[in-house]
Amino acid sequence: MNSAALTIGFVMLHTSPLDIPGTKDAGGMNVVVQAQAEALARAGHDVRIYTRRSDAAVPKRVEVQPGLAVIHLDAGPARLLAKGEHEAVMDEFGHLLDAELELDPVDLLHAEHWFSGIAALSVARGRKIPLVQSYHSIAAEPDSPLTDGERPESPGRLAGEKLLASEADLIIAVSEAERQTVIDRLGGDPDQIRVVPLGVDTELFYPCVTTVCAEQRDWLKRGGRPEVIVVGRLHPLKGFDLIIEAIALMPAETRPVLRLVGAPPPDGDEYAQGLHEAVARHGMLSTTAFDGALRRSELAERIRAATIMVVPSHSETFGLVALEAAASGVPVIARATGGLREAVIDGTTGVLVTGDDPQVWATEVANLLGDAERLERMGAAAREHAVNSSWIASGERLVEAYSLACAGRTA
Numbered sequence: 167m168n169s170a171a172l173t174i175g176f177v178m179l180h181t182s183p184l185d186i187p188g189t190k191d192a193g194g195m196n197v198v199v200q201a202q203a204e205a206l207a208r209a210g211h212d213v214r215i216y217t218r219r220s221d222a223a224v225p226k227r228v229e230v231q232p233g234l235a236v237i238h239l240d241a242g243p244a245r246l247l248a249k250g251e252h253e254a255v256m257d258e259f260g261h262l263l264d265a266e267l268e269l270d271p272v273d274l275l276h277a278e279h280w281f282s283g284i285a286a287l288s289v290a291r292g293r294k295i296p297l298v299q300s301y302h303s304i305a306a307e308p309d310s311p312l313t314d315g316e317r318p319e320s321p322g323r324l325a326g327e328k329l330l331a332s333e334a335d336l337i338i339a340v341s342e343a344e345r346q347t348v349i350d351r352l353g354g355d356p357d358q359i360r361v362v363p364l365g366v367d368t369e370l371f372y373p374c375v376t377t378v379c380a381e382q383r384d385w386l387k388r389g390g391r392p393e394v395i396v397v398g399r400l401h402p403l404k405g406f407d408l409i410i411e412a413i414a415l416m417p418a419e420t421r422p423v424l425r426l427v428g429a430p431p432p433d434g435d436e437y438a439q440g441l442h443e444a445v446a447r448h449g450m451l452s453t454t455a456f457d458g459a460l461r462r463s464e465l466a467e468r469i470r471a472a473t474i475m476v477v478p479s480h481s482e483t484f485g486l487v488a489l490e491a492a493a494s495g496v497p498v499i500a501r502a503t504g505g506l507r508e509a510v511i512d513g514t515t516g517v518l519v520t521g522d523d524p525q526v527w528a529t530e531v532a533n534l535l536g537d538a539e540r541l542e543r544m545g546a547a548a549r550e551h552a553v554n555s556s557w558i559a560s561g562e563r564l565v566e567a568y569s570l571a572c573a574g575r576t577a
Contacts, residue, residue, distance in 0.1 A: 205561030341505030365557035373495030405478030
């Protein structure tokens with residue numbers, strides 16, 4: 167460890183980096199935090215991730231790799247909670263975090279999501295260390311359209327996010343779109359916000375080049391069905407229902423296979439059931455697969471086996487799965503919203519679509535699937551785009567931001 171090394175405490179109250187993305191409330195945030203933490207640890211920094219224990223069998227401390235540990239705090243019951251229930255354990259979590267830091271201090275705290283920020287705010291102030299805040303998603307008013315963002319899952323979220331925008335020493339955004347949302351909706355100071363682009367594991371996510379892939383391409387040329395993949399939690403914000411309706415509008419004899427990867431959050435069974443019912447209602451049972459949540463290696467295999475990925479999310483601060491598809495050489499059709507407009511280069515690595523008309527989405531899917539030359543060209547451009555994004559570079563940008571926060575707190 168060199169003289170410039172930092173001791174960094176990531177705070178993830180409501181979800182653990184050890185959870186499989188697509189299960190519980192685990193999603194892109196879990197992937198981002200774990201990847202950045204691993205990159206920081208490899209660079210010689212001492213990193214801890216503090217999360218709530220949701221399983222009594224999980225050890226207090228899990229050593230992920232040299233320099234990186236996950237520490238479980240016993241705030242609330244040791245069981246899975248619905249996302250909105252975490253507001254009730256923020257104070258307890260903060261007290262336990264403070265006790266941990268009394269024994270094993272850190273140079274700064276980096277809170278992920280608003281639950282973590284509120285829990286860590288008084289701890290950071292009391293210990294006179296910087297608080298860096300990442301939102302990952304920003305709530306919209308309950309009566310606003312889904313394109314504005316998530317609904318506040320608990321009463322204090324809207325006020326809590328605004329408080330953190332003014333009280334945190336530094337805010338990390340993952341895209342210019344998120345940065346602007348923090349400014350416009352939360353009143354954040356532009357000088358206190360830094361954009362740290364996400365990376366992608368290009369060794370895990372890579373184009374399909376095996377003999378199996380060659381056989382698959384030959385099969386498609388002989389009239390086999392191509393595959394459309396959608397990845398994310400089974401939650402209304404992700405728009406899975408829209409893509410089911412779009413694929414249903416395509417002629418049954420040429421309809422692509424639709425693969426849905428992900429599981430519902432703890433309070434999302436009703437929406438998930440509705441997706442299954444829609445598939446059955448449209449007579450798509452034989453051409454639709456619900457894979458549930460997959461481990462990262464399995465997900466990578468599924469993505470590179472697909473012909474295209476569709477990201478119909480109503481709102482995304484970035485859309486990490488779009489970048490993972492790009493690294494896999496798979497073109498993406500995504501909604502023209504938020505950070506997806508930065509993750510997908512319209513007309514080059516994929517296609518951006520506006521609105522909720524299933525026929526528009528169906529037409530874009532059919533047009534891209536029907537143009538083999540365009541598919542190949544976009545796939546190659548997508549891979550080239552993705553290889554310029556690395557978690558090492560993302561970690562380096564984080565350290566630069568941390569240095570600014572530490573300097574500001576000292577001043």
